Amino acid sequence: MGSLPEGPGNDPVLAPEDLRRVCDFVYRRTGMLYGESKRYYIERRVAQRMERTGTASFAAYMGLLRGSPAEAERLVNSFTVNETYFYREEHQLRALSRAILPEIVARRGPGDRVRIWSIPCSSGEEPYSVAIWLLENWPMVDAYNIEILGSDIDTDALAAAAEGVYAGRALSRLPPDLLDRYFEPAQDGGRRIIADLRESVRLTSANLVDPASMAAEGRFDVILCRNVLIYFDEASRAEAARNLHAALAPGGFLLLGHTESMGRIAEGFTTRRFDDAVVHQRAPS
Known part of the structure; x- marks a missing residue:
């Protein structure tokens, strides 16, 4: 995973300021509000994108996000909720x-x-x-x-x-x-x-x-x-x-x-x- 510290169960953990940066990034692009209560959900998605892009640290991944509209799109895609079904409501x-x-x-x-x-x-x-x-x-x-x-x-x-x-x-x-x-x-x-x-x-x-x-x-x-x-x-x-x-x-x-x-x-x-x-x-x- 790179330089992200690990929490219980070896899951990567974002520092509070890094969590805020991800949440702000998603919020500015989608209007969806995330925060500490969704930490596990956020960390899993960031970890997946870091692994798939081969970035070795959170700072490097944020740099990639700023410079790559395609990666920004992929991260946003990972945060959206697509649970629905035919004839809903x-x-x-x-x-x-x-x-x-x-x-x-x-x-x-x-x-x-x-x-x-x-x-x-x-x-x-x-x-x-x-x-x-x-x-x-x-x-x-x-x-x-x-x-x-x-x-x-x-x-x-x-x-x-x-x-x-x-x-x-x-x-x-x-x-x-x-x-x-x-x-x-x-x-x-x-x-x-x-x-x-x-x-x-x-x-x-x-x-x-x-x-x-x-x-x-x-x-x-x-x-x-x-x-x-x-x-x-x-x-x-x-x-x-x-x-x-x-x-x-x-x-x-x-x-x-x-x-x-x-x-x-x-x-x-x-x-x-x-x-x-x-x-x-x-x-x-």
């Missing part, structure tokens, strides 16, 4: 097809574009879930030009989303008939989402706390941003909220995780209570 998908989209298209004509953004999209389960759900549950899906975009800061997760191979818990909520209809057998007993669905979701890199990154894709009618703001501190949540607000078209809808709220961190959102879910709406112009 299904009540929000019901609200999307039963209430949100009908309200949006009431102001549109046949063939008009409707834009839906899943950010972060992790390894693709969430945007692909939206595509499957609408095909199965929204009779008007073919009457409009539905554009689904999946974005994440983790480039490894985006590569996995593009590959579209899943197994185990990721598929556990899907009924067998949907597995047969939208997936094909893959190696090692997994399932790969069919090409038509993979091609229906565009995948890009984006960062919730980077205004330029968020603005690059234009405005959306619906944004799903679920179970990520819980990892942010108040300042990062406020920045993300401003960027999400700017990325919504007037009257557009924001769907957060069930434990998350826009309360106290952003102006310009109204809470809407539908039969199936509570969501947040940008004020119409």
Whole structure:
């Protein structure tokens, strides 16, 4: 491992000031707040990156991070949390097809574009879930030009989303008939989402706390941003909220995780209570 001291069990230990440097590095790039309570999690990831890059000391690794955007990306990838599965928070998908989209298209004509953004999209389960759900549950899906975009800061997760191979818990909520209809057998007993669905979701890199990154894709009618703001501190949540607000078209809808709220961190959102879910709406112009 190099010059990092070892703790119990021969695990490398970061000095307090080095731990802060890593946490600050990740925070500035992602908005995710880490600290002493996550020491083991942080040390393991730093140790893995030092081993894979062949750096002999923490100081040398920090120098590599400052000079190598590619290594900075790999370290950030190692810190992101990609635990999700198909049809997660299904009540929000019901609200999307039963209430949100009908309200949006009431102001549109046949063939008009409707834009839906899943950010972060992790390894693709969430945007692909939206595509499957609408095909199965929204009779008007073919009457409009539905554009689904999946974005994440983790480039490894985006590569996995593009590959579209899943197994185990990721598929556990899907009924067998949907597995047969939208997936094909893959190696090692997994399932790969069919090409038509993979091609229906565009995948890009984006960062919730980077205004330029968020603005690059234009405005959306619906944004799903679920179970990520819980990892942010108040300042990062406020920045993300401003960027999400700017990325919504007037009257557009924001769907957060069930434990998350826009309360106290952003102006310009109204809470809407539908039969199936509570969501947040940008004020119409």
